[in-house]
Amino acid sequence: xxxxxxxxxxxxxxxxxxxxxxxxxxxxxxxxxxxxxxxxxxxxxxxxxxxxxxxxxxxxxxxxxxxxxxxxxxxxxxxxxxxxxxxxxxxxxxxxxxxxxxxxxxxxxxxxxx
Amino acid sequence: xxxxxxxxxxxxxxxxxxxxxxxxxxxxxxxxxxxxxxxxxxxxxxxxxxxxxxxxxxxxxxxxxxxxxxxxxxxxxxxxxxxxxxxxxxxxxxxxxxxxxxxxxxxxxxxxxx
Numbered sequence: 001x002x003x004x005x006x007x008x009x010x011x012x013x014x015x016x017x018x019x020x021x022x023x024x025x026x027x028x029x030x031x032x033x034x035x036x037x038x039x040x041x042x043x044x045x046x047x048x049x050x051x052x053x054x055x056x057x058x059x060x061x062x063x064x065x066x067x068x069x070x071x072x073x074x075x076x077x078x079x080x081x082x083x084x085x086x087x088x089x090x091x092x093x094x095x096x097x098x099x100x101x102x103x104x105x106x107x108x109x110x111x112x113x114x
Numbered sequence: 115x116x117x118x119x120x121x122x123x124x125x126x127x128x129x130x131x132x133x134x135x136x137x138x139x140x141x142x143x144x145x146x147x148x149x150x151x152x153x154x155x156x157x158x159x160x161x162x163x164x165x166x167x168x169x170x171x172x173x174x175x176x177x178x179x180x181x182x183x184x185x186x187x188x189x190x191x192x193x194x195x196x197x198x199x200x201x202x203x204x205x206x207x208x209x210x211x212x213x214x215x216x217x218x219x220x221x222x223x224x225x226x227x228x
Contacts, residue, residue: 009154033213044118045204045219052214091156095213100145102217104157 002027004094006105013082014113020067021077021108023092029053031097034068034075039089039107048090051075053097082112117141118220120205126226133192135223137205144210146188147217148172148180151202160203163188164210195227 003026013019025034032053039045051059051068058066063083067076079086092105121136139146145164149157149172159172161180169180177199181189188207192199202224206217 004156006156035216037219044221047216050214050216097213100162100208100210100213100215100217102147102159102213106154106156 002029002032002094002096002103004092004103004105006090006092006108008108009106010109010111012111012113013079015082015084017082018078018080019082019110021079021090021092021110023075023077023105025073025075025092025094025103027073027094027096029096033095033097034066035093035095035102036064036066036075036077037091037093037104038086039091040085041088045091049077079110084112084114086110087112118205118207118218120203120220120223122223123221124224124226126228127192127195128228129196131192131195131227133195133225133227135190135192135203135205135225137188137190137207137220138186139188139205139207139218140186141207141209141218142185143207143218144185145208145217146182147206147208148178148188148190149204149206150174151204151222157204160190195225197227199225200227201225 034051036048147162148160163182205220208217
């Protein structure tokens with residue numbers, strides 16, 4: 001069974017600074033997908049970024065980028081130029097290649113301070 | 115835009131009551147999911163459905179049942195609510211197929227059982 005671990009329950013960062021959220025996972029699969037989701041306070045969870053395991057290039061979406069280390073089974077999220085609207089719970093998630101069985105980490109609560 | 119709606123944002127029920135949580139999606143997705151979100155535990159899958167009238171148990175199905183009579187609607191039923199079912203409940207949907215597809219989440223229902 002796949003497991004996802006987020007070892008930082010809470011983090012904070014100053015506005016305009018850069019922060020990195022950590023995620024590790026355990027799987028015997030070779031092909032799979034990794035996700036970061038954002039859940040703002042009292043709002044719906046939304047996808048931030050997706051990484052396909054067979055792609056070596058790290059995914060980027062504007063200020064959000066990942067550091068995907070397949071051999072180490074590590075998938076960290078970097079947020080550059082942090083904004084107050086980035087304050088949220090962030091969940092790392094894993095799905096196998098051939099089905100939708102998504103596994104989530106425990107989450108990291110990020111606070112961006114003015 | 116994909117829209118997933120849940121019948122209530124907040125719900126307070128008494129121990130022993132039968133509770134219905136409703137979820138509706140408008141994107142013709144085959145897959146629908148019910149999760150429970152608790153601090154420090156992330157999202158845990160209760161049940162999912164990959165087609166009308168089809169259901170599969172997730173990791174924590176005990177004390178819950180589900181119903182999917184129409185493609186767009188997926189209901190979670192607590193047959194006899196207990197205090198340990200006090201939690202945030204999230205519904206999600208996704209297209210069928212590989213694990214590439216993100217899940218789209220509803221706003222959540224915060225259920226309190228007293």
